Amino acid sequence: MRVKRYIVEALPEAVSLIRTELGKDAIILETKEIKVGGFMGMFRKRKMEVIAAVETNAAKAPEPPLRKPAPEVAAVVEQILQTAQRSSTAVAEPPKPAPPEPEKPVEKRGSQEQFIIEEIRELRSFMVKMSKERSDLHAMSPPLLALKQRLLKQEVDEELVGKLLDWLQEQQTLSSVELEAETVWSLAASKLEEWLEPFNHGRIDPSARVVHFVGPTGVGKTTTIAKLAAEQTIKLGKKVGFITSDTYRIAAVDQLRTYANILNVPMEVVFSPMDLPKAYRQLAERDLILMDTAGRNFRSELHVSEVNSLLQSDQPGETVLVLSLTGKTADMVAIAERFIQYGVQKVLFTKLDETEVYGAILNLILRFELQPTHLASGQTVPDDIAPFQAGSYIAMLLGEALNE
Template identity: 30%
Template structure:
């Protein structure tokens, strides 16, 4: 058997090369994900190493070298020169229409297409099998105990590429003889430092206008109330609120109740021009927050309408609010659809409604957008905290996922 290795970025590319070079009889023996040392940094794209084998018939190999057809030799006949059987022509039955068509197909060489179709079908079948079992078939080249933490990160929702490339760096240090606990502590420290975050939103938004945007039901209004209450009651800052959510029944009334409790002004802007005017009138306040209308991430037209509001002043900064109770794939899709609003920060809410905190690592790293605030309940002004990278890392490195409030 001949063995050959391919290094590719995906299995589609691998199957094409294998078919072209070795033919449909080649067998995939193993696949594994590896990272080559290069200058592209921690999150460079990994490659797939595919090992392929094919059985070689020695007669076929020799025939290819000599150009001679490989046919079995005829058995020797000692009576070949002394005996000649009577020659006769058997009666040949008349060919049917189907036989005639078959003969034409063979004559023109069209029968070769049957084999080609069969080859394509077989390749398609193999690719479907590989795709269905792709994650299970990968052999991740990480040593123990680093491989153990790779599986834990995946279980907690961390992207496999991020987990693999990060732990590949940890593996180099683990090779010096670190214990399992030392590897875990090192992972918590370095992974926590890796997550982009805005740790001091109080000074970050000073003398600016912060607009909270995001889908319906993620907790934008409650989050604004928490921030405003902390700034006004605890830090004694001057705060003003603006709402442009005049479409949802009760939205203005809800924010009005919060504003009255903490004694801060609330203004309503029903158009971009009115919002621009209101921002100018509130210029003496240290902090101004805009509560926007909830918009489905799939409604491009309404997100476009919201963008018209946010473009009226260069003072407006945008924070995208995302709920941790959503499907993890949908969180990334929501960010992409709201990206036209150019969010500079992310706020994650409802941390108390999940045990899997992978998105707190995946989205900030992949989207290069810092986490500004975390929210885990409905209590105002409580149930809110500044992001702590090491706390996030600790949560995603737990063997048994647990709620955010657990210590």
């Protein structure tokens, strides 16, 4: 049997190709919508994948039942072929310019179109039925199903889940036995680790002199800065300075000043980008400057460009986008999209302690190629923060195989 895979815009295109390349006895084994291009299976263009096959040697041993061309399948293919031909004729040969009775050709074309639409509808329901039967036969094993459900409950992007499950199913096929739950879990963990490998070295760049923290209101920017200042001072022995541009609320300046006093860190307040050079001069002796910004509605482009004007610096530095895991994934995506335009490459997730749903971390990292620096998991300064580690993150995401 010769099997061939076609990626096309629409079914009729595949049908013509199949007929040309595999001949009229070809059968369609599977059709599904897929996406191509993009990154890690995302942001792709919609296409159609059509798997077709033709028997090359009738004398060969019979194929397993799944692959055997069912008579109704062949009939469907024949129908598709006819329909495609009719529809391509309809496209290639539009009705001739209006003869004396202008109404008639329009009517004729209308009914012809209607006929094709009806046929396509019928075909589609046939194909859906066939592919359902086929997928029923290929029903996922309970451990794979459990993993799928777990990841969807964790709000992992459906496309990522599909990609992981496809790979696991391949492994299962290769091993030709049903994989046990523990194996499925450890294979999934290793695949996720492979995906996250390029993003497992986030941290704050040791050569950065200025680190800016941006993010929506109340996500924990100021608290995080205090936690990191303690980490950098106590653990790494760095001399840290603070700058805040959050002058929208008096309390905001006071909040950072309180931490500055406790940690014995000098602090400068800037009201506009023009104040920055002076602030840097004042903190010239410090090894690392952590800059707090006001939380705003960063779905607004205006607010993003406004905060960006404060992030300009001639010093080596970076900007960390702070996002709370209690936020909605769609909102996080919209905000990340805005900041990506300004070159933000790092992300720090807070409020890990307030949720048991961790998929957004994976989605955001892979979708935007953001380097995660830390995970913050509570209100206590300085303890409730830890560097991001792919291994422990994946363990949280997957949970316990046997409890599923």
